[in-house]
Amino acid sequence: MAERRVGGLSWPVGSFLGRLPEHDRQVLLCSGGMREYDPGACLVLQGQPGIDVIALLSGCAKVVGVTADGDETIVDIRTTGDLVGEMANMDGGVRSSTVVAVRRVLGVVIAGQRFQELLGRHPAVAAALSATMAKKLRTATRLHVDLLHGPVIARLARLLIHLAELHGLPGDGGRLIDVPLSQRDLASLVGTTEPSVYRALTELRRRGAVSTRRRFVCVRDPGSLALAAAITDGRARG
Known part of the structure; x- marks a missing residue:
């Protein structure tokens, strides 16, 4: 797993934060507030409104979908450098899944409107978001075939x-x-x-x-x- 190391922190190259130039990354990380999530804590909750996004600085979380009869299915993993909550931010809908910390997570919570402003003013942020969302879709398609x-x-x-x-x-x-x-x-x-x-x-x-x-x-x-x-x-x- 290739990493880009900046200022003592390292980001997987293919992650959202890893794709950003240093200046744009610093602007983004200074646009929100730091928050810690203990293991078992929810970062976002399926079905709830909200357009804030969370940039993960460290830790690990699982993305869980809950069926109509209450069964839980893990659909993905989020780790250092990833972004959480971007889907609801993009379309204004409710959260499509629940994201739960499986080890302590440190993240920067960015208000939804502020994130939209960053997308408009910083083309590199918009490009990184598009690339990571495309990667997620490609991965989901591959796993659907491989794991079923x-x-x-x-x-x-x-x-x-x-x-x-x-x-x-x-x-x-x-x-x-x-x-x-x-x-x-x-x-x-x-x-x-x-x-x-x-x-x-x-x-x-x-x-x-x-x-x-x-x-x-x-x-x-x-x-x-x-x-x-x-x-x-x-x-x-x-």
Whole structure:
């Protein structure tokens, strides 16, 4: 995961803050107030009005959609450099999902009207927003295809490859996915049950593809994980 380091802080290059030139980034970060969110705290709540946006300086949050019958489904992850709340800011609608801190989050909360002014006065901010929104749509389309088809072990392997690409750091003898996710969270992301994820993780550990510790997964053998990701109807692709 490539990073841009400025003034002691680093931003993933493909993130909203990472795409901004230094001057525009500083203007944006000085346009709001700092706020901390403890694990479990909501940054925004699905169905509620609001057009403020939050630029994440550190921490990690999960984006959760709640169905009509009350079931929760994780739809994405937000980490350092990401923006939260931009969809409602753009169209004026209610929040489309709930965003919950999974580790302590430090963010800059920018009033919705002020953010709109920044978009108008700073083309680089508007360009960064357009690029990150396009990236989110592209990623969502890819995951829709990858995570809804094939046996659970293949879908889980594809998810772990995706998470390692975006959030992986060297550690634990491999590439540690630096996002704390429970087996329930993983099951939600690949559309299956916790027991099925447990069995798939057990098999991936047996193959030496991954190692696990509480709420964390480390990719130890990318080749073995890629083979598992290629499985379809019990057989490898190709």
